Amino acid sequence: MIDLKTHLEHRVAAALGDLDPAQRDALSLMPPKNREHGDIALGCFQLAKLRKAAPPQVAAELAAAFEPDDLIESAEAAGPFVNFRYRRAALAQSIVESVLRDAAPFGRAAATDTSIVIDFSSPNIAKPFHMGHLRSTVIGAALCRIHRHLGATVHGVNHLGDWGMPFAKMMTAYMKWGERDKLDANPMRYMFDLYVRYGKAAKEDPSLDEEAAQHFKALESGEENAEREMWRFLRDESLKAFQGPYDRLGVTFDHVTGESFYEDKMQPVLERYEKAGVLVESDGADVVDLKEFGIKVPCILRKSDGTTLYHTRDLAAVFYREQEFDPTRILYVVGAEQKLHFQQLVAVLEKIGDPIAKRVEHVPFGLILALNEETGKWEKFASRGGNAIFLDEVLDEAVAGVRKIIAEKNPDLADADRVAEKVGVGAIVFNDLKNGRVKDVKFDWSAMLAFEGETGPYVQYAGARLASILRKSDAPEDPDALLEGVDWKLLEDAAPVLLTMQEFGPAVVRAAKESEPSVITNLMLRIAGEIHSYLREHHVLRAEPELRNARLALVAAAKRVLATGLGLIGVAAVDEM
RNA sequence: GCGCCCGUAGCUCAGCUGGAUAGAGCGUCGGCCUCCGGAGCCGAAGGUCAGAGGUUCGAAUCCUCUCGGGCGUGCCA
Incomplete structure (x- = not known):
């Protein structure tokens, strides 16, 4: 299993020559603001300071000294930044294999002494x-x-x-x-x-x-x-x-x-x-x-x-x-x-x-907070006043809302009640974990009962679409069989999905460090969004055999990442909804 | 009074501890199903990042003050 980012860090360090610990710390690779710049970028500000040089100069030197290899396609200086681009095949293979083989960070890490x-x-x-x-x-x-x-x-x-x-x-x-x-x-x-x-x-x-x-x-x-x-x-x-x-x-x-x-x-x-x-x-x-x-x-x-x-x-x-x-x-x-x-x-x-x-x-x-209809202001719930909202009521409402939508859109769904429970409860949990912890939450029935846009069901739906494709395919469940002979170059056009999936590891670490589950919730929304877009433009089942196999591997991996991420925040993934 | 938290698009919120042209969803407007699930996709309009100073190559982000909103401030938890 190749960890692209670690590999890149080593390559960058090597290209820069001798590095003291301070300079090593200054190497913070992060996704660029705009994907068109590259897959991952290094801002040379701190590094330049330590080397007593101008950032653009350091960036230019690094880019010049950097040799492409099997995994990294290019390094280009853009002002004070160096933008790196992974080879598409390496990107796809690295992510998909790691996910399907359950390697950390997509799978659970080995036990630590914490x-x-x-x-x-x-x-x-x-x-x-x-x-x-x-x-x-x-x-x-x-x-x-x-x-x-x-x-x-x-x-x-x-x-x-x-x-x-x-x-x-x-x-x-x-x-x-x-x-x-x-x-x-x-x-x-x-x-x-x-x-x-x-x-x-x-x-x-x-x-x-x-x-x-x-x-x-x-x-x-x-x-x-x-x-x-x-x-x-x-x-x-x-x-x-x-x-x-x-x-x-x-x-x-x-x-x-x-x-x-x-x-x-x-x-x-x-x-x-x-x-x-x-x-x-x-x-x-x-x-x-x-x-x-x-x-x-x-x-x-x-x-x-x-x-x-x-x-x-x-x-x-x-x-x-x-x-x-x-x-x-x-x-x-x-x-x-x-x-x-x-x-x-x-x-x-x-x-x-x-x-x-x-x-x-x-x-x-x-x-x-609850909206006070008379004053139009958001106020703290006054449970002693007797107007508390019971969690069960909210969950019931959400589940009922979901059940109704299933009746409209998927009337033949087996086990509809069980699915509605998962989606309805998931919507409530997801909604609560969507925003920063420390901010007050405005209790709003329409937000609780929303199942479109930035919601749990949106992410679950992406997973269900992927599951549906796998169900209709003859893709083997066994990862080794699924991965065998995949031509990774064919997943070149999946780079946006893959790059977003790659952020999973850092997101989990950050969520733990900052005690902030919303980091994961927001990443799930982004991954689901990339999947929805991808599926619109790229057909899987009707593709040529080679391409179809590669895409099926991607689909399986994406589905797995969504399920893992949702699982971490306590929302169930569903195969049908 | 004092302490802490919050203030980003009409609404609800992101913005990775100081970096590239401030991004999403909802709502509004306009497109997209003879094609794997339209709970979806693509596009448009929409911003004095509450305000004023400061720190520096660079600030929505850090410091000071002001204004709004909230929470807390010994025998509750």
């Missing part, structure tokens, strides 16, 4: 699973798959919110008003109703919150009491209800260790901080001062009533994960509005000089 903990989804299970939970869930699940693809050992953790005040409030509500049969009928909906009811009642009668606090204290006492029993009951019911959305999204966890898991691991944390002499009393609470880190608000580890908080549990979780998983990174896929919380968490860890502090990374994401 261990990554990803804390994601982590819903507060005393609340309904609504659109707001979708983001953490799909981003986190995508990051798990991406890192695994790159050979890391991944520990995907669902850090359930099954402890603390929100849970105590739900407990209080259920103890007061709970009806078993209503809960059984529709757990998600009923808990939501209780949640809203509690919110309204607490607004009028603040003593309700005090009652909840007392229940929490009783729960945290560790005794086997009514609170403990209720906690267990509600936790089990919630988990059951949550499994539905997780199954539909195809999301799994390696560990489901909620906040309650750390119940017996918080005391040691408090003792550790006490021993370090950084835990001080303030207004009856035990806090860690963080002014030296530029954080004005101290971090409270124990409330004045003696109970613990989010921070206390998160610290216990960090220490636990450090010990159990020896992670190189711990990612927290949590909303951007909790940025301060994680800054505090890191600072509190640094306060006692624990090196794990540098491995803790908050992976923030934007809010989901």
